[in-house]
Amino acid sequence: xxxxxxxxxxxxxxxxxxxxxxxxxxxxxxxxxxxxxxxxxxxxxxxxxxxxxxxxxxxxxxxxxxxxxxxxxxxxxxxxxxxxxxxxxxxxxxxxxxxxxxxxxxxxxxxxxxxxxxxxxxxxxxxxxxxxxxxxxxxxxxxxxxxxxxxxxxxxxxxxxxxxxxxxxxxxxxxxxxxxxxxxxxxxxxxxxxxxxxxxxxxxxxxxxxxxxxxxxxxxxxxxxxxxxxxxxxxxxxxxxxxxxxxxxxxxxxxxxxxxxxxxxxxxxxxxxxxxxxxxxxxxxxxxxxxxxxxxxxxxxxxxxxxxxxxxxxxxxxxxxxxxxx
Amino acid sequence: xxxxxxxxxxxxxxxxxxxxxxxxxxxxxxxxxxxxxxxxxxxxxxxxxxxxxxxxxxxxxxxxxxxxxxxxxxxxxxxxxxxxxxxxxxxxxxxxxxxxxxxxxxxxxxxxxxxxxxxxxxxxxxxxxxxxxxxxxxxxxxxxxxxxxxxxxxxxxxxxxxxxxxxxxxxxxxxxxxxxxxxxxxxxxxxxxxxxxxxxxxxxxxxxxxxxxxxxxxxxxxxxxxxxxxxxxxxxxxxxxxxxxxxxxxxxxxxxxxxxxxxxxxxxxxxxxxxxxxxxxxxxxxxxxxxxxxxxxxxxxxxxxxxxxxxxxxxxxxxxxxxxxxxxxxxxxxxxxxxxxxxxxxxxxxxxxxxxxxxxxxxxxxxxxxxxxxxxxxxxxxxxxxxxxxxxxxxxxxxxxxxxxxxxxxxxxxxxxxxxxxxxxxxxxxx
Numbered sequence: 001x002x003x004x005x006x007x008x009x010x011x012x013x014x015x016x017x018x019x020x021x022x023x024x025x026x027x028x029x030x031x032x033x034x035x036x037x038x039x040x041x042x043x044x045x046x047x048x049x050x051x052x053x054x055x056x057x058x059x060x061x062x063x064x065x066x067x068x069x070x071x072x073x074x075x076x077x078x079x080x081x082x083x084x085x086x087x088x089x090x091x092x093x094x095x096x097x098x099x100x101x102x103x104x105x106x107x108x109x110x111x112x113x114x115x116x117x118x119x120x121x122x123x124x125x126x127x128x129x130x131x132x133x134x135x136x137x138x139x140x141x142x143x144x145x146x147x148x149x150x151x152x153x154x155x156x157x158x159x160x161x162x163x164x165x166x167x168x169x170x171x172x173x174x175x176x177x178x179x180x181x182x183x184x185x186x187x188x189x190x191x192x193x194x195x196x197x198x199x200x201x202x203x204x205x206x207x208x209x210x211x212x213x214x215x216x217x218x219x220x221x222x223x224x225x226x227x228x229x230x231x232x233x234x235x236x237x238x239x240x241x242x243x244x245x246x247x248x249x250x251x252x253x254x255x256x257x258x259x260x261x262x263x264x265x266x267x268x269x270x271x272x273x274x275x276x277x278x279x280x281x282x283x284x285x286x287x288x289x290x291x292x293x294x295x296x297x298x299x300x301x302x303x304x305x306x307x308x309x310x311x312x313x314x315x316x317x318x319x320x321x322x323x324x325x326x
Numbered sequence: 327x328x329x330x331x332x333x334x335x336x337x338x339x340x341x342x343x344x345x346x347x348x349x350x351x352x353x354x355x356x357x358x359x360x361x362x363x364x365x366x367x368x369x370x371x372x373x374x375x376x377x378x379x380x381x382x383x384x385x386x387x388x389x390x391x392x393x394x395x396x397x398x399x400x401x402x403x404x405x406x407x408x409x410x411x412x413x414x415x416x417x418x419x420x421x422x423x424x425x426x427x428x429x430x431x432x433x434x435x436x437x438x439x440x441x442x443x444x445x446x447x448x449x450x451x452x453x454x455x456x457x458x459x460x461x462x463x464x465x466x467x468x469x470x471x472x473x474x475x476x477x478x479x480x481x482x483x484x485x486x487x488x489x490x491x492x493x494x495x496x497x498x499x500x501x502x503x504x505x506x507x508x509x510x511x512x513x514x515x516x517x518x519x520x521x522x523x524x525x526x527x528x529x530x531x532x533x534x535x536x537x538x539x540x541x542x543x544x545x546x547x548x549x550x551x552x553x554x555x556x557x558x559x560x561x562x563x564x565x566x567x568x569x570x571x572x573x574x575x576x577x578x579x580x581x582x583x584x585x586x587x588x589x590x591x592x593x594x595x596x597x598x599x600x601x602x603x604x605x606x607x608x609x610x611x612x613x614x615x616x617x618x619x620x621x622x623x624x625x626x627x628x629x630x631x632x633x634x635x636x637x638x639x640x641x642x643x644x645x646x647x648x649x650x651x652x653x654x655x656x657x658x659x660x661x662x663x664x665x666x667x668x669x670x671x672x673x674x675x676x677x678x679x680x681x682x683x684x685x686x687x688x689x690x691x692x693x694x695x696x697x698x699x700x701x702x703x704x705x706x707x708x709x710x711x712x713x714x715x716x717x718x719x720x721x722x723x724x725x726x727x728x729x730x731x732x733x734x735x736x737x738x739x740x741x742x743x744x745x746x747x748x749x750x751x752x753x754x755x756x757x
Contacts, residue, residue, distance in 0.1 A: 073755065074431075092749070157585075158582070158584070158585040158586075159577020159578075159582075160577050160579075160582040160586055160601075161578050161579070161582065162577075162578070162601070163577075163578075163594060163601065180582075182581055182582070182584065182585040182738075184585070185581070185584055185585060185738050185740075187740055189757075199698060212526065221443070250336040253530070269521060270520075270521070272523070273520070273522075275523055275524065275584075275731055275732070275734050275735070275739060276584075276734070276735070276740065277735075277740065287727065290402045290405055290406065291402070291722055291726055291727055292721075292722055292723035292727055292755075293405065293722065293723075294723065294755070
């Protein structure tokens with residue numbers, strides 16, 4: 001134990017020192033170059049290690065994954081696009097894709113709506129009440145997704161009829177004289193997936209609220225007063241004056257939550273592990289890799305996810321650049 | 327230039343530390359004279375404590391320190407660790423399917439020249455030594471066994487009502503009907519188990535397949551020579567359906583089965599008016615019973631093995647177990663493996679009241695302090711054969727994938743039996 005801690009500390013110290021040494025050497029090298037070359041070359045020297053790190057930790061694994069997605073389950077031979085074809089041919093996997101799409105369609109939008117609602121309403125409270133309201137909404141952010149899913153299991157828990165219910169929802173249902181409902185098994189219209197989304201929403205609404213609240217507070221009071229003088233109602237002001245001015249923040253929040261949702265895994269892993277038709281792409285990847293040891297399928301799933309995420313990333317970068325230049 | 331000096335000094339220091347850490351890692355254990363062997367397992371802490379109490383002094387005498395770590399989710403963890411080349415010396419896995427997978431990839435040491443397998447063959451319950459066999463080589467040694475297909479019942483209420491243990495599956499159905507006609511609920515049934523939901527249902531299936539088909543047919547089923555979509559499996563499904571889906575047979579009805587946690591599902595047996603009279607589970611379930619019941623197990627709980635299909639016929643038993651394999655070969659690891667193979671390894675674990683059952687049939691029954699444990703062990707030692715949990719021995723894509731999930735979907739009423747059996751067959755990996 002002591003030796004482990006010691007070697008960890010030493011490794012960290014050595015790593016930092018080595019990084020410093022590399023920059024020092026590169027700096028020296030640049031300085032030794034004649035005349036104008038020093039200032040021309042230096043920036044590249046400083047950027048190069050970072051680019052190399054991205055290459056090693058990001059680009060290289062991505063390329064390997066793409067290659068693996070074209071190989072058999074144990075990566076021993078090439079099978080072309082077989083993995084993609086077989087995956088998409090499975091009804092269960094198509095349901096998994098559909099579930100992921102549902103998550104993407106519902107959660108980011110719901111997150112914006114809830115965050116905006118709380119931010120706009122709390123803005124009208126007395127400072128102390130505003131702080132309290134926001135703290136309560138924000139608190140779930142501090143709980144890990146696994147933790148919050150564990151807590152939420154008690155919401156949906158089901159015991160056989162006639163025995164005491166440990167779940168809150170079924171506590172209410174049975175108190176009203178009905179039989180307990182196995183909530184997370186209700187796959188009609190994917191309602192159990194919606195129940196799982198509530199968990200993530202509970203955790204993410206705080207994030208959305210904090211950013212949007214800051215944006216709303218940043219709206220210049222002059223524009224609001226001008227609108228009021230012109231006789232606009234509060235709803236109209238919100239739609240026509242506030243919303244356009246916080247558009248940038250709205251997009252940032254939306255994209256961030258969207259990316260979180262595309263990678264969603266833990267909430268479902270802890271509650272149903274994909275049973276009862278609640279499976280999503282991230283969880284299916286994990287199960288293919290660590291339960292089925294099918295590296296071909298697992299890589300193919302990741303590649304599909306990658307293809308889906310790239311356009312969003314491009315959009316976000318463009319949006320970010322536009323914001324910067326504005 | 328003070329910063330330059332600092333940078334120089336730090337980089338000189340870093341070179342030194344790199345040298346220092348480079349030298350110390352890897353050879354740290356042998357420097358102090360004793361060797362350290364790490365064992366990972368996910369067995370219950372009382373079992374680990376009992377085994378440790380017996381093993382560690384013997385290992386110490388040979389200059390070996392054994393570090394036993396209880397880890398969760400060991401099946402997935404060990405696969406990750408093997409990929410990362412960061413394994414313990416020895417690990418005990420409850421799923422021989424994974425051991426065989428890893429053995430096929432050359433990650434596990436064969437035990438044929440480590441242990442005296444001939445001697446072990448006569449000492450251990452028939453079949454337990456074959457659970458992690460691949461291409462004629464033995465890759466795993468079962469250290470702790472559990473017996474499945476046991477039916478637990480609330481002893482006092484069961485006997486007061488005049489019920490007796492059945493000797494055939496038909497008698498079991500008669501008993502079920504009788505309990506129901508007395509105005510009671512015959513069965514408790516729950517298959518919820520977190521991320522592993524569904525496995526208790528596969529146990530039911532496996533036991534019925536084993537009783538109807540015998541060990542040979544059962545093994546053909548494990549290797550997919552007999553399909554899920556076959557007469558034998560459908561026969562098992564029909565019997566399960568009769569027990570589980572008939573109205574009034576199961577506490578909470580069919581829709582409660584999938585959300586009812588397997589660990590607590592049977593506890594309704596011990597209500598003042600029993601919520602049910604029978605609960606089929608493995609030997610380890612006694613550890614999940616209410617504390618008051620556990621304290622008084624022998625007078626509160628009765629147990630019988632699921633009966634054979636025909637009276638007095640072939641009656642194999644299904645079970646599971648934690649199977650030890652060497653992941654990092656070394657003379658010390660081999661020595662520890664030999665110690666793990668001794669019959670008396672489990673005496674302390676058995677005596678300390680844990681759920682430990684020795685896979686050695688020459689293990690003295692009197693070592694188990696409880697009558698309940700003795701009768702469970704006797705079910706195993708007297709059986710006509712021992713079959714390892716089929717779902718644990720099937721390829722993992724099936725055994726802990728579709729078999730769990732599709733059974734759950736079938737029981738929850740989201741999939742027909744036809745669709746479930748076909749899905750499972752379709753998910754069998756092409757070899």
